[in-house]
Amino acid sequence: xxxxxxxxxxxxxxxxxxxxxxxxxxxxxxxxxxxxxxxxxxxxxxxxxxxxxxxxxxxxxxxxxxxxxxxxxxxxxxxxxxxxxxxxxxxxxxxxxxxxxxxxxxxxxxxxxxxxxxxxxxxxxxxxxxxxxxxxxxxxxxxxxxxxxxxxxxxxxxxxxxxxxxxxxxxxxxxxxxxxxxxxxxxxxxxxxxxxxxxxxxxxxxxxxxxxxxxxxxxxxxxxxxxxxxxxxxxxxxxxxxxxxxxxxxxxxxxxxxxxxxxxxxxxxxxxxxxxxxxxxxxxxxxxxxxxxxxxxxxxxxxxxxxxxxxxxxxxxxxxxxxxxxxxxxxxxxxxxxxxxxxxxxxxxxxxxx
Amino acid sequence: xxxxxxxxxxxxxxxxxxxxxxxxxxxxxxxxxxxxxxxxxxxxxxxxxxxxxxxxxxxxxxxxxxxxxxxxxxxxxxxxxxxxxxxxxxxxxxxxxxxxxxxxxxxxxxxxxxxxxxxxxxxxxxxxxxxxxxxxxxxxxxxxxxxxxxxxxxxxxxxxxxxxxxxxxxxxxxxxxxxxxxxxxxxxxxxxxxxxxxxxxxxxxxxxxxxxxxxxxxxxxxxxxxxxxxxxxxxxxxxxxxxxxxxxxxxxxxxxxxxxxxxxxxxxxxxxxxxxxxxxxxxxxxxxxxxxxxxxxxxxxxxxxxxxxxxxxxxxxxxxxxxxxxxxxxxxxxxxxxxxxxxxxxxxxxxxxx
Numbered sequence: 001x002x003x004x005x006x007x008x009x010x011x012x013x014x015x016x017x018x019x020x021x022x023x024x025x026x027x028x029x030x031x032x033x034x035x036x037x038x039x040x041x042x043x044x045x046x047x048x049x050x051x052x053x054x055x056x057x058x059x060x061x062x063x064x065x066x067x068x069x070x071x072x073x074x075x076x077x078x079x080x081x082x083x084x085x086x087x088x089x090x091x092x093x094x095x096x097x098x099x100x101x102x103x104x105x106x107x108x109x110x111x112x113x114x115x116x117x118x119x120x121x122x123x124x125x126x127x128x129x130x131x132x133x134x135x136x137x138x139x140x141x142x143x144x145x146x147x148x149x150x151x152x153x154x155x156x157x158x159x160x161x162x163x164x165x166x167x168x169x170x171x172x173x174x175x176x177x178x179x180x181x182x183x184x185x186x187x188x189x190x191x192x193x194x195x196x197x198x199x200x201x202x203x204x205x206x207x208x209x210x211x212x213x214x215x216x217x218x219x220x221x222x223x224x225x226x227x228x229x230x231x232x233x234x235x236x237x238x239x240x241x242x243x244x245x246x247x248x249x250x251x252x253x254x255x256x257x258x259x260x261x262x263x264x265x266x267x268x269x270x271x272x273x274x275x276x277x278x279x280x281x282x283x284x285x286x287x288x289x290x291x292x293x294x295x296x297x298x299x300x301x302x303x304x305x306x307x308x309x310x311x312x313x314x315x316x317x318x319x320x321x322x323x324x325x326x327x328x329x330x331x332x333x334x335x336x337x338x339x340x341x342x343x344x345x346x347x348x349x350x351x352x353x354x
Numbered sequence: 355x356x357x358x359x360x361x362x363x364x365x366x367x368x369x370x371x372x373x374x375x376x377x378x379x380x381x382x383x384x385x386x387x388x389x390x391x392x393x394x395x396x397x398x399x400x401x402x403x404x405x406x407x408x409x410x411x412x413x414x415x416x417x418x419x420x421x422x423x424x425x426x427x428x429x430x431x432x433x434x435x436x437x438x439x440x441x442x443x444x445x446x447x448x449x450x451x452x453x454x455x456x457x458x459x460x461x462x463x464x465x466x467x468x469x470x471x472x473x474x475x476x477x478x479x480x481x482x483x484x485x486x487x488x489x490x491x492x493x494x495x496x497x498x499x500x501x502x503x504x505x506x507x508x509x510x511x512x513x514x515x516x517x518x519x520x521x522x523x524x525x526x527x528x529x530x531x532x533x534x535x536x537x538x539x540x541x542x543x544x545x546x547x548x549x550x551x552x553x554x555x556x557x558x559x560x561x562x563x564x565x566x567x568x569x570x571x572x573x574x575x576x577x578x579x580x581x582x583x584x585x586x587x588x589x590x591x592x593x594x595x596x597x598x599x600x601x602x603x604x605x606x607x608x609x610x611x612x613x614x615x616x617x618x619x620x621x622x623x624x625x626x627x628x629x630x631x632x633x634x635x636x637x638x639x640x641x642x643x644x645x646x647x648x649x650x651x652x653x654x655x656x657x658x659x660x661x662x663x664x665x666x667x668x669x670x671x672x673x674x675x676x677x678x679x680x681x682x683x684x685x686x687x688x689x690x691x692x693x694x695x696x697x698x699x700x701x702x703x704x705x706x707x708x
Contacts, residue, residue: 003386010590012391018379025376032357036549036595037366039671073427073551074572077586081570107570190587195390197427197551197589216435216461218428232431233544235551236364237591241390317393 004339007317008148008292008330009170010190017194017244017334024240035240040233045240049229052243056202059246059254060179068225070201071239076100076169079186079199080107083142083165086221087184088112089211093138093162097154098125098147099323100167108142111213117141124324125150127284136161140183140207146171148191149321151294151328152287157181163207171291172200173249174333175259183207191291192333194242197235249333258333265331265340266290272344276351278302282324296326302354309346318343358693361671362502362646362684363524364544371548371598371688378594389594394587399594403583406597410556413600413608414533422579424555425593430454430523433540433553434461437496437519440575441538442466443565447492447516451508452479452501453677454521462496465567471495478678479504481638490515494537494561500525502545503675505648505682506641511535517561525645526554527603528687529613537561543592545645546687548599551592603687612687619685619694620644626698630705632656636678650680656708663700672697 005012028035029044038045053069056062072078080103084092091112094105096119108114115138118129125147134141140163146153148170157164163183172187179185183204190196201221208222217223217231224231249258270288273281273295282294297303310318320326329343359366382389383398392399407423410416426432434457438446445466448459450473462468469492472483479501488495494517500507502524511518517537526541533539537558544550555575562576571577571585578585603612624642627635627649636648651657664672674680683697 001386005387005391007391007393010391010394010587013388018388018390022376022379025372025379032355033359033670034367034372036372037359037361037364039361040364040550073429073589074432075427075586078428078572081572103571107572110568110570188587195591196394196587197592214464216464217457218432218435218461232429233364233542233550235427235589235592237549238551238589316387 001314004313004315004342005317006315006329006331006335006339006343008321008328009188010196011317011330011332012334013194013241013245014248014334017241017248020244021237021241025237036237040230040236045236046230048240048243049234052239052246053229055243055246055250056200059173059249060202062179062202065180066204066206067202068205070203070221070224070229071198071234071242072201072224072229073198073235075196075199076167076186076188077103079167079201080104082219082221083140083184083186084108084111085211085213085215085219086208087140087163087165087211089139091115091138093117093134093141095129095132095141095143096121097128097144097152098150100147100169101144104142104144104167112139125152126282128152128154128287132158134158134160134162138162140165143167146289146291148292148330149323151283151289151292153289153291155287163204171289173255173258174262174291176255189238189242191330194245195238197238198242200242261337262290262331262333265335265337268337268340268344269293269329269331272347276347278351278354279347282326291331293329293331294320294324294326295329296320302350306346306350309350310343313342313346315343315346355668358667358669358696359671360669360683360685360689360693360697362675362682363542364550365671365684365686366688367548367595367599368602368688371595371602374598375591375595379591390591394584394590399590400584402594402597403588406593406600407583409597409600409604410554413527413603414556416533416556419534420558420560421556422559424557424575424578424583425552425588425596426555426578426583427552427589429550429553430521430540430542431457433521433555434458436573436575437494437538437540438462438465439565439567439569439573440562441494441517441519441565443493445469445492447471447488447495449483449486449495449497450475451482451498451506452504454501454523455498458496458498458521466493479506480636482506482508482641486512488512488514488516492516494519497521500643500645502646502684503677505637505643505646507643507645509641517558525643527609527612528616528645530609543596545684546599548596549592551589552596554596615691616644616685616687619689619691622691622694622698623647623683623685626701630701632705632708633701636680645685647683647685648674648678648680649683650674656704660700660704663704667696667700669697669700
């Protein structure tokens with residue numbers, strides 16, 4: 001039976017990407033050698049890295065605008081630290097919209113004064129704060145575009161008077177934005193872009209090299225950038241699989257096509273939650289995420305029945321995060337509309353039976 | 355034609371590991387889902403991480419001796435930084451035996467006084483210095499067990515009066531040692547243990563928590579250890595493939611069996627270099643590495659002929675590092691003795707023709 005994979009991350013990847021990536025483990029580019037047993041300095045792999053880097057700029061429409069693309073290790077969690085080490089001299093502003101924003105703030109506090117420009121923590125992060133001020137003496141402003149755990153998403157980004165840094169781990173390549181508004185974008189690969197093990201960093205070169213501290217080599221964006229993201233051995237498999245996923249996005253029509261598909265999935269899913277009296281959504285309607293749909297049963301006594309029906313329908317990875325409870329349907333780029341239809345059908349079947 | 359893969363790293367892996375790892379990309383544990391699209395918190399993956407961690411302790415004979423095993427990201431280069439952040443309060447001693455030792459020293463210098471106890475830098479690292487002193491007021495002593503670029507290897511480790519830290523990136527699991535002499539061992543996976551993308555850290559818990567600085571979360575061994583190496587999303591594919599490689603080592607008879615095989619390859623290879631008048635070795639005989647054999651042609655005008663013969667024999671990855679020149683035959687655990695025989699045959703054929 002076909003599985004419908006709603007995992008929050010690591011999460012569903014395009015089948016054709018998995019096929020190619022599996023094949024490359026056995027024989028890469030008909031070389032008779034595996035992708036993972038050749039030098040990262042070989043032409044074959046350097047080509048992969050260059051292609052991945054240039055696809056990112058092309059898809060984000062940032063080509064020729066002074067940005068560099070890095071594929072690093074250590075997840076977004078390492079970026080919480082690297083952003084502060086590379087950019088924080090005195091103080092910075094952070095928008096606190098969830099657990100990951102909160103962690104980013106805590107790491108940055110080791111290196112300077114952090115002002116929370118706004119926070120939705122007291123309402124368990126069920127909405128995105130608005131109407132906050134970004135002071136012009138901040139070194140930068142940091143925000144999280146999509147909050148995987150709570151199912152909220154920033155729909156309109158502020159006009160920041162200082163460099164704007166954004167953690168886009170869970171919605172990059174899913175919707176059209178003016179990406180040139182951002183001076184640094186980072187994203188763990190394991191949602192819309194590939195397997196766990198690499199983290200994308202897109203950084204405007206002009207913002208680097210301005211802090212007075214000495215930055216350790218592996219934490220230094222400028223150094224990684226000067227070595228074209230090959231300062232040390234990169235995570236070869238993760239970069240290759242990300243490159244395949246970026247190609248897949250491009251071949252389907254780029255971010256525009258992804259957004260159209262995601263819009264359809266979003267409408268289908270939230271309509272069911274709003275119209276089906278057995279379910280309720282968690283997040284504020286204006287801030288609902290197109291990537292992670294958080295909801296729960298109005299009446300918990302139906303839980304066992306619903307869970308069994310989900311399992312019978314091949315629906316996987318729908319458990320909500322413990323901070324929110326209930327259910328979470330993650331609908332990343334690679335999730336087909338058929339999978340959303342399968343879930344909505346189960347929800348609607350539960351209604352008709354009760 | 356069969357390829358003989360002498361790459362220095364990323365490098366050859368056991369064929370059965372590649373087969374299983376390729377299969378898991380398509381269907382992991384008959385789940386109908388890919389290894390790289392399920393949650394790292396799922397039981398299936400937690401089992402992989404636990405198995406990898408326990409195999410390490412078992413193979414190194416460190417079970418029940420107060421050590422923790424971590425699979426981190428960022429390569430050995432990140433360990434240069436993490437070792438200093440976690441363990442360096444005032445000063446430490448480093449043995450400088452090559453480029454990687456030298457880089458480790460430079461990173462540590464950001465956090466305290468570094469004493470080079472000895473260095474072979476002026477002789478282009480062609481030997482391992484001996485007879486040096488390790489002061490008892492160092493916070494720790496750091497060394498590199500095997501120098502991939504130069505083809506040297508520490509045969510006898512000192513008795514250190516302070517915690518001994520060792521970068522074993524290029525010879526871990528290749529020879530029997532009393533691993534309990536070391537307080538922290540680290541190793542990038544991409545030589546004897548798996549693909550690029552994860553780094554093994556084996557640390558004696560009792561040495562942690564003693565420095566006064568606040569350590570950023572992702573740099574903190576104690577935090578990673580308290581979360582059983584799952585503080586954030588681990589590099590799932592790299593850890594799984596490392597686990598398969600550790601199983602392969604165990605099934606073949608553990609490190610003892612690896613050492614026996616490696617000894618045979620070493621004798622074969624160095625005998626040819628010493629007996630064939632067309633070739634000369636680079637490193638001091640007493641310090642010759644069993645993993646990376648560095649050598650060159652006595653007369654460079656044979657280079658083109660030799661290179662063509664190598665290519666015709668399917669021999670891959672034999673180029674020496676630019677710091678040394680000539681050739682380098684990397685003979686990690688997964689390289690079969692047949693591959694060494696194939697190389698020796700070409701060398702001997704070159705002799706008989708000239």
